[in-house]
Amino acid sequence: MENLKVIDLFCGAGGASTGLIRAGYDVVGAVDAYQEALDTYRKNLCEGDLTNEFPGSVTFDKPLRADLSQGYDDSGKGENLPEITFEDIRENFELEEGEVDVICGCPPCQNFSSLRDTEPWPDGKPKDGLLRAFVDFIREEVPDVVLFENVSNILNAGEEVPSTYVDWFIRQMKNITRPSDSPQEGGYGYTFKVVNAADYGVPQRRRRTIGIFIYGAEDEEVTIPAPTHARDPEEDSDREPWVEVQDRIFREDLKTDLDLGQKQTGIDGYPDDPAHRSRRHHDSTIEMIEAIREHGGSWKDLRGTNDKDLIKECHQDLSSGARSAYGIMAKDEPAPTLTTRCANVSSGRFTHPTENRAITFREAALLMGFPRDYKLPSVNEHAERVVGNAVPPLLIKKAAEHARSDLQQVKKKEITEAA
Numbered sequence: 001m002e003n004l005k006v007i008d009l010f011c012g013a014g015g016a017s018t019g020l021i022r023a024g025y026d027v028v029g030a031v032d033a034y035q036e037a038l039d040t041y042r043k044n045l046c047e048g049d050l051t052n053e054f055p056g057s058v059t060f061d062k063p064l065r066a067d068l069s070q071g072y073d074d075s076g077k078g079e080n081l082p083e084i085t086f087e088d089i090r091e092n093f094e095l096e097e098g099e100v101d102v103i104c105g106c107p108p109c110q111n112f113s114s115l116r117d118t119e120p121w122p123d124g125k126p127k128d129g130l131l132r133a134f135v136d137f138i139r140e141e142v143p144d145v146v147l148f149e150n151v152s153n154i155l156n157a158g159e160e161v162p163s164t165y166v167d168w169f170i171r172q173m174k175n176i177t178r179p180s181d182s183p184q185e186g187g188y189g190y191t192f193k194v195v196n197a198a199d200y201g202v203p204q205r206r207r208r209t210i211g212i213f214i215y216g217a218e219d220e221e222v223t224i225p226a227p228t229h230a231r232d233p234e235e236d237s238d239r240e241p242w243v244e245v246q247d248r249i250f251r252e253d254l255k256t257d258l259d260l261g262q263k264q265t266g267i268d269g270y271p272d273d274p275a276h277r278s279r280r281h282h283d284s285t286i287e288m289i290e291a292i293r294e295h296g297g298s299w300k301d302l303r304g305t306n307d308k309d310l311i312k313e314c315h316q317d318l319s320s321g322a323r324s325a326y327g328i329m330a331k332d333e334p335a336p337t338l339t340t341r342c343a344n345v346s347s348g349r350f351t352h353p354t355e356n357r358a359i360t361f362r363e364a365a366l367l368m369g370f371p372r373d374y375k376l377p378s379v380n381e382h383a384e385r386v387v388g389n390a391v392p393p394l395l396i397k398k399a400a401e402h403a404r405s406d407l408q409q410v411k412k413k414e415i416t417e418a419a
């Protein structure tokens with residue numbers, strides 16, 4: 001079978017695309033609105049030699065910067081970016097109609113981020129315009145496969161919210177039919193599941209919703225890949241233990257005792273790595289990290305100790321989401337979910353396991369599963385945002401391999417039935 005051709009919508013800095021080329025797909029187009037993420041994508045996946053290591057490829061010189069909201073999303077991306085259709089995408093990447101086998105997309109659904117409140121939709125309609133836009137792109141091309149990734153809350157935030165969002169999406173996908181097919185032949189078979197990236201070998205607990213859709217398939221023919229890892233696998237299980245933080249970031253080619261705020265340069269035998277830099281910390285922050293390390297691992301462990309005065313007032317309220325602020329990352333577990341503030345000690349359990357500093361941008365990228373030499377933006381905010389936003393490449397690789405094998409079965413069945 002030839003490599004499947006995939007378009008990556010909301011491609012960011014290329015987490016999903018990296019997984020797709022590792023799975024042996026050819027990425028024939030990628031679109032996002034965020035300039036720094038697109039620059040990162042281009043440097044690594046269009047210009048770098050990284051793709052030579054993998055069975056798939058990226059076939060274009062640079063990803064397309066455009067607004068993918070199709071006018072639905074009032075917030076839009078501003079900046080006078082063009083709103084585009086799938087025809088525009090084909091034109092930009094010189095593709096024929098019907099040439100794309102797969103659309104992969106992670107339309108951000110900010111309404112469902114676990115860091116924000118959720119609420120039911122008032123009139124049964126998704127208020128998230130980017131999902132509507134995503135469905136319109138699919139309707140225009142009707143690829144064989146659609147891969148979808150999103151926050152876990154779209155499936156499990158509560159009774160009303162998930163049924164509205166996911167039901168609407170599935171209903172639309174069931175009704176999409178190619179002009180050459182009858183409604184019975186058309187529509188997408190699907191599966192949706194919240195998975196933990198750690199169960200697929202990613203050194204990070206990251207719960208995400210994965211959706212796989214295959215055109216013309218029955219729902220039962222579309223499946224989610226079986227987990228390959230577990231916290232404590234049974235002896236007779238074929239699952240491996242979760243990959244730990246130390247497996248990924250305690251390595252010879254990564255210095256741990258950095259001068260705070262300094263980048264690692266000129267280590268004998270290793271190339272300089274500007275992404276291996278940590279944010280600068282105030283002395284008072286370092287004092288607090290030291291105390292937290294001494295008393296346990298979380299600011300809560302300072303309560304009742306002689307260091308209790310170091311607790312920041314804003315973190316006293318346990319319900320404020322600040323539970324894990326300044327926490328020390330355990331080295332013998334997967335990392336916690338990395339966010340767009342994942343190199344910031346005040347934003348989560350993002351303190352290095354053994355050093356009194358935040359993890360570096362390189363360490364964050366490794367814990368997301370990016371290749372060792374993936375170039376990152378030089379501005380701190382952009383570096384942690386593109387990493388925290390990413391889909392773990394290994395997770396999408398496994399989903400993409402699995403979807404291809406399900407698609408082959410569906411196609412085989414169609415040929416047998418037609419004979």
Ligand SMILES: C[S@@+](CC[C@H](N)C(=O)[O-])C[C@H]1O[C@@H](n2cnc3c(N)ncnc32)[C@H](O)[C@@H]1O
Nearest residue numbers: 010011012013014015016033034067068390391
């Ligand atoms: C979850 S991130 C995608 C991560 C990416 N797939 C990866 O694996 O690295 C969502 C992306 O959607 C982009 N985005 C948000 N609204 C957009 C819009 N209206 N048009 C285009 N891109 C948009 C953001 O810039 C962000 O990069």
